[in-house]
Amino acid sequence: MRQIDHFIVGGSPAPTRFADVMDPNNGGVQARVTLGDAAVLERAVQAAQAAQPAWAAMNPQRRARVMFDFKSLIEKNMDTLAHMLSAEHGKVIADSKGDIQRGLEVVEFCCGLPHVLKGEYTQGAGPGIDVYSMRQPLGIGAGITPFNFPAMIPLWMGAVATSVGNAFILKPSERDPSVPNRLAELLLEAGMPEGIFQVVHGDKIMVDAILDHPAISAVSFVGSSDIAHYVYNRGVAAGKRVQAMGGAKNHGIIMPDADLDQVVNDLCGAAYGSAGERCMALPVVVPVGGDTAERLKEKLIPAIHALRVGVSTDAEAHYGPVVTAQHKAKVEGWIQTAVDEGSELVVDGRGFKLQGHEEGYFLGPTLLDHVTADMASYKEEIFGPVLQIVRAANFEEALALPSRHQYGNGVAIFTRNGHAAREFAARVNVGMVGINVPIPVPVAYHSFGGWKRSGFGDTDQYGMEGIRFWTKVKKITARWPDGGMGDAGNSFIIPTMG
Numbered sequence: 001m002r003q004i005d006h007f008i009v010g011g012s013p014a015p016t017r018f019a020d021v022m023d024p025n026n027g028g029v030q031a032r033v034t035l036g037d038a039a040v041l042e043r044a045v046q047a048a049q050a051a052q053p054a055w056a057a058m059n060p061q062r063r064a065r066v067m068f069d070f071k072s073l074i075e076k077n078m079d080t081l082a083h084m085l086s087a088e089h090g091k092v093i094a095d096s097k098g099d100i101q102r103g104l105e106v107v108e109f110c111c112g113l114p115h116v117l118k119g120e121y122t123q124g125a126g127p128g129i130d131v132y133s134m135r136q137p138l139g140i141g142a143g144i145t146p147f148n149f150p151a152m153i154p155l156w157m158g159a160v161a162t163s164v165g166n167a168f169i170l171k172p173s174e175r176d177p178s179v180p181n182r183l184a185e186l187l188l189e190a191g192m193p194e195g196i197f198q199v200v201h202g203d204k205i206m207v208d209a210i211l212d213h214p215a216i217s218a219v220s221f222v223g224s225s226d227i228a229h230y231v232y233n234r235g236v237a238a239g240k241r242v243q244a245m246g247g248a249k250n251h252g253i254i255m256p257d258a259d260l261d262q263v264v265n266d267l268c269g270a271a272y273g274s275a276g277e278r279c280m281a282l283p284v285v286v287p288v289g290g291d292t293a294e295r296l297k298e299k300l301i302p303a304i305h306a307l308r309v310g311v312s313t314d315a316e317a318h319y320g321p322v323v324t325a326q327h328k329a330k331v332e333g334w335i336q337t338a339v340d341e342g343s344e345l346v347v348d349g350r351g352f353k354l355q356g357h358e359e360g361y362f363l364g365p366t367l368l369d370h371v372t373a374d375m376a377s378y379k380e381e382i383f384g385p386v387l388q389i390v391r392a393a394n395f396e397e398a399l400a401l402p403s404r405h406q407y408g409n410g411v412a413i414f415t416r417n418g419h420a421a422r423e424f425a426a427r428v429n430v431g432m433v434g435i436n437v438p439i440p441v442p443v444a445y446h447s448f449g450g451w452k453r454s455g456f457g458d459t460d461q462y463g464m465e466g467i468r469f470w471t472k473v474k475k476i477t478a479r480w481p482d483g484g485m486g487d488a489g490n491s492f493i494i495p496t497m498g
Contacts, residue, residue, distance in 0.1 A: 222245040
């Protein structure tokens with residue numbers, strides 16, 4: 001059976017623990033991945049410490065050239081990477097290519113990093129005194145990434161962290177570990193020195209080792225909110241800089257004037273694409289007014305029934321299986337909870353079987369109506385192909401729902417009314433807002449990040465926020481006195497620029 005090992009300098013030590021890598025399309029074991037511990041991490045850290053000073057000392061343009069070559073290699077290997085990703089995750093090939101492409105866009109941003117690494121300079125800030133700053137790497141950073149985006153999120157973190165001069169150690173999900181290893185291989189091929197980008201595999205033992213290691217200066221995490229909170233607290237207690245992105249319950253507000261045909265098309269992709277396993281999925285739709293709710297529901301039902309669920313290699317499928325049997329059971333449990341709480345089960349995706357793949361982790365699309373804000377199924381993240389309708393009587397009630405929810409990752413409003421959109425964007429208590437855009441993930445030269453329990457820490461992913469997270473700023477105040485100035489005498493007061 002295929003074995004996936006750590007990608008560290010010197011190769012993997014003899015493994016003692018493994019985890020199965022499943023095939024979501026048929027329920028079988030397709031590989032096993034080595035699970036590491038603190039000793040494995042220590043080997044990676046030592047290699048990073050040996051390599052990082054020379055990498056940081058390299059001029060930023062040369063580091064950017066590595067990103068240029070890496071970008072070309074990803075594009076050249078796009079099809080292979082997408083099939084590798086789909087085989088372990090279960091998302092369809094087109095969605096896997098989108099996963100890779102959104103990560104690739106951050107690599108493209110990093111190709112221009114020499115410009116954003118420039119410091120500031122003030123000549124003559126005081127008599128013969130100049131003040132300037134320089135942005136420097138932290139040393140060694142680490143990323144802990146989830147199963148649902150095994151290419152995009154490692155690239156979001158690793159490309160920025162290494163481009164600014166850090167070494168980076170990635171701990172990806174053990175559920176789909178092959179693509180991260182392959183990205184590390186491509187980085188070496190692109191010219192990145194050994195030890196700058198390494199991959200360690202593992203479970204909580206490895207996560208804790210990363211959070212506790214004194215040589216790791218910063219940790220970036222994406223996953224569930226409870227784990228994000230744990231990672232943030234433990235990492236900060238160990239003196240690290242930490243950004244930890246958590247769960248989500250993104251809402252789509254449907255105003256009475258919205259183009260419902262476009263809304264339904266957007267909702268089917270945003271709610272059910274990738275089997276709903278996205279932190280930026282749109283699992284809650286909030287029609288404003290009873291008439292809007294009924295018209296939307298009437299259009300949604302046939303569109304949902306028309307969705308095609310298939311294996312990840314089915315080019316006609318809209319989405320594939322969920323990632324594990326356990327996650328399938330969890331989503332089915334949430335559907336039953338919603339019914340028990342009083343929701344109307346309009347379309348039931350449970351019991352779906354794909355002919356020839358009866359053991360696969362497939363779920364049909366589910367639609368629930370008359371969901372209310374006091375229901376546990378509304379409060380928590382389901383993370384599956386489930387769309388809930390929460391009806392609002394008016395704009396203010398619709399605005400309050402995402403604003404009061406424990407998660408504050410993303411939200412969208414669908415309307416033709418510019419004033420309503422502007423008012424909503426300004427007032428909603430959520431970190432990322434879409435206006436007639438169902439999945440408002442910012443482009444690579446902006447930044448990604450949610451609020452409340454969707455994000456712990458004070459910086460976002462990639463863009464300029466990512467640069468700030470992975471660097472520290474040194475401030476220099478310099479004076480070059482004239483040799484003939486003489487002794488100005490001792491001074492016992494804080495210097496001023498007056």
